[in-house]
Each structure stands twice: as C-alpha cells, then as structure tokens.
Amino acid sequence: MIRDSNPFLEPEEAGRMSSVDLKIVLVVLVTLAAYTVVASVIPQVESEVPMDIAFGAEVTPEELVEAGESIYRGAGGCVACHSESPGARGPNLLTDYRGEGLIGERCADRVPGLDCKEYLYQALVRPNDHIVDDYPPIMPPSDRALSQPQIWAMVAFLQAAGGEVTVTAADIPDEPGAATAPAPPPAPEPGAAQLADAPDVFRAQCVMCHQVGGEGGPIGPPMDGIGARLSEAELRLAILDPEAVIAEGYEDMAGIMPPNYGEILTPDEIETLVRYLSGLH
Structure with a gap:
C-alpha cells in the first residue's frame, strides 16, 4: 500500500512538506487580499x-x-x-x-x-x-x-x-x-512603436511630455524601448513615485512629473499603462 503520492518520502517528511505548501498558499492569499484592499481605497x-x-x-x-x-x-x-x-x-x-x-x-x-x-x-x-x-x-x-x-x-x-x-x-x-494643424510626422520604421497604438490613458495623460515613435512632447524621456530597460515593477514605481529613479540625462527635469497619478488614475488604468509600456521593446 502506497502511503504518499511520492514513494521516496517518509510520512514525517511528507507531512512537513504539506505544512510548508499550506503556508505558501496562505502567504499568497494574504498578499492578494492586501493588494485588493489597497486598490479599493485608491480614488477612482x-x-x-x-x-x-x-x-x-x-x-x-x-x-x-x-x-x-x-x-x-x-x-x-x-x-x-x-x-x-x-x-x-x-x-x-x-x-x-x-x-x-x-x-x-x-x-x-x-x-x-x-x-x-x-x-x-x-x-x-x-x-x-x-x-x-x-x-x-x-x-x-x-x-x-x-x-x-x-x-x-x-x-x-x-x-x-x-x-x-x-x-x-x-x-x-x-x-x-x-x-494650428501640425505637419504630419515622418513615417515610422517598420515594426516601430506608434502613438496610434497607445491606450487611451497614455494618450490622455502621458503624450504631452513623453514621445512614442517620434510623436508627443519632448519634456520627459521617450518611451520607445522602455519595456526592454525596466521591469513591470520598475515601471509601476516610475508612475506612482516618479522621484524614485530619475532617467539618465533628465536630471534637470526632476520634480516635473506629477507625483499624484495614484490619485488621478484608477488601478486598472495604472496596470494598463504598465502593460503597454512593458511591451515597448
């Protein structure tokens, strides 16, 4: 009779592993609950x-x-x-x-x-x-x-x-x-990111200062290739706490980006931005 799904484990050792697995599940559940609570209190x-x-x-x-x-x-x-x-x-x-x-x-x-x-x-x-x-x-x-x-x-x-x-x-x-109709921008290179592909939230909140595919404002660093340079966690931090890391060459612009996007944007909009930016390689 097989006492455990893994015949190489003694009963005592298998019990310890089950206990560890249970703790991991509990930690994950608590973490998800915490994120849900935080998201619910951010102004929509x-x-x-x-x-x-x-x-x-x-x-x-x-x-x-x-x-x-x-x-x-x-x-x-x-x-x-x-x-x-x-x-x-x-x-x-x-x-x-x-x-x-x-x-x-x-x-x-x-x-x-x-x-x-x-x-x-x-x-x-x-x-x-x-x-x-x-x-x-x-x-x-x-x-x-x-x-x-x-x-x-x-x-x-x-x-x-x-x-x-x-x-x-x-x-x-x-x-x-x-x-004041501006001249049309030069045609992007094949495969290059284009502003037309950006989500609404980026075009509404970011394009006045950040460029994609040569379109947008030149105040902050361009977003082309940003997904290859920063992880999703780093992108999220850059949106919510822009003073945390200043892009090289833009030190003089420190303090320009509004620090209250956690209040202006909904959690879904923030995650939409993160997903979009992480895909710009």
Missing part, C-alpha cells in the same frame, strides 16, 4: 482620451463652459499640475492665487495689451511665453493634444472662474484644429 478618477467637439454658430457661454470644464478636469490633464496640493507644478487657477483672485479675475492683468480671452488662449497654446512667477517652463502647448474647439472651450471655462465669458463661436475655427 476616470481619465479619458481627448475627443473632438464641435460648436454651432448659436453656441451659448454655458455650453462652452460645460465642455471646457469636462476637458480641464479630464482629457486636458490640467489637474495633474494645476491644483491646491503642496508642491503643485503650476499655479492655482480655480482658487484665489496670492490675493489676486481666481484666474477669471486676474487674467486681464497678466500681460499688458492682452485682454483676458487672448491671454488665456496664448497661455494654452504658447505657455512658455507667459511663465508665472518661479514655476518651471514645463507645460507643453495644448494644441499638441487638443483641437481648437477644445482649447477655446477651456478658455471659456477659465474665464468663468471669477470673470465674464467673452468667447463666442466667432473665435472658434470651423474645422477642429485647422488653425
């Missing part, structure tokens, strides 16, 4: 890919403001830098700033010769022309990722923060992005 803030919008000739200020707020808090990625959080990368826009009021109150006084509407538009499409105080020049032009109707809707939303909305349909080009 949905990001979204910038979707084109269009406005008719009779568009109202209220419609523009509503659309602009949706873009500002979502697809535009503005809240990653413009917040009340300590160490925010940009000035507060929707709360009082150093006694000067909300952005809609102070925008007309920022640059001599520019009214509020024109200043806000220029600050979005040529942000480095109008640096505020000692903030670093890290904001990419919004027309890299957003269309003209989206940008003008955000102007209306920012004007409404303490001021009067003066944006009208006459300000918005008929064709989304027509006024």
